[in-house]
Amino acid sequence: EAGVAQSPRYKIIEKRQSVAFWCNPISGHATLYWYQQILGQGPKLLIQFQNNGVVDDSQLPKDRFSAERLKGVDSTLKIQPAKLEDSAVYLCAGSTGTYNEQFFGPGTRLTVL
Amino acid sequence: AQTVTQSQPEMSVQEAETVTLSCTYDTSESDYYLFWYKQPPSRQMILVIRQEAYKQQNATENRFSVNFQKAAKSFSLKISDSQLGDAAMYFCSQGAQKLVFGQGTRLTINP
Numbered sequence: 001e002a003g004v005a006q007s008p009r010y011k012i013i014e015k016r017q018s019v020a021f022w023c024n025p026i027s028g029h030a031t032l033y034w035y036q037q038i039l040g041q042g043p044k045l046l047i048q049f050q051n052n053g054v055v056d057d058s059q060l061p062k063d064r065f066s067a068e069r070l071k072g073v074d075s076t077l078k079i080q081p082a083k084l085e086d087s088a089v090y091l092c093a094g095s096t097g098t099y100n101e102q103f104f105g106p107g108t109r110l111t112v113l
Numbered sequence: 114a115q116t117v118t119q120s121q122p123e124m125s126v127q128e129a130e131t132v133t134l135s136c137t138y139d140t141s142e143s144d145y146y147l148f149w150y151k152q153p154p155s156r157q158m159i160l161v162i163r164q165e166a167y168k169q170q171n172a173t174e175n176r177f178s179v180n181f182q183k184a185a186k187s188f189s190l191k192i193s194d195s196q197l198g199d200a201a202m203y204f205c206s207q208g209a210q211k212l213v214f215g216q217g218t219r220l221t222i223n224p
Contacts, residue, residue, distance in 0.1 A: 041217070042204050042215050042216050044214070102160070104159070106157050
């Protein structure tokens with residue numbers, strides 16, 4: 001069984017530039033999560049999808065971050081424009097249900113200069 | 114508000130010995146789940162163990178077990194017979210609809 005795929009693995013951009021991350025969860029995982037993990041901290045949930053609908057985006061900075069999961073499978077997270085404080089690892093995870101084990105991808109390490 | 118606190122930023126243990134990682138949480142929910150996840154260096158986060166809050170019996174997975182004290186809102190992880198491959202960041206998390214993670218504990222195994 002293939003795991004959670006994320007790309008790119010690393011990205012370096014200048015502040016005020018835009019960036020997009022892609023995630024493809026394990027087949028059949030209807031629930032998809034995007035987390036932000038700042039160095040030395042635990043993951044913080046940015047947005048949670050159930051199929052192609054948003055369940056929770058209360059911690060998503062909506063003035064600069066956006067995410068979509070149009071067909072209920074893969075998902076894209078975008079930052080526009082990026083700030084220095086956005087430097088972090090962005091983790092994608094999927095699960096078969098809210099209370100079930102989450103399967104994480106390898107993450108995208110973003111550096112904003 | 115949901116909070117999860119891991120008071121031990123770093124722990125170390127001798128190989129083959131037992132170590133306990135602490136976690137406390139706060140929630141207003143009555144039905145929720147608790148998890149310990151492991152994040153090895155440069156590798157993906159994986160689930161170690163899961164506990165349903167409505168179950169009084171502590172969860173066990175091979176060398177990993179938890180001490181769940183619901184009234185005290187405490188959820189510690191015990192690793193028995195520690196192995197070199199157990200070295201990682203360990204994150205405690207709690208939630209129902211949404212998971213909140215603690216800051217993590219870095220576990221080092223000394224050979």
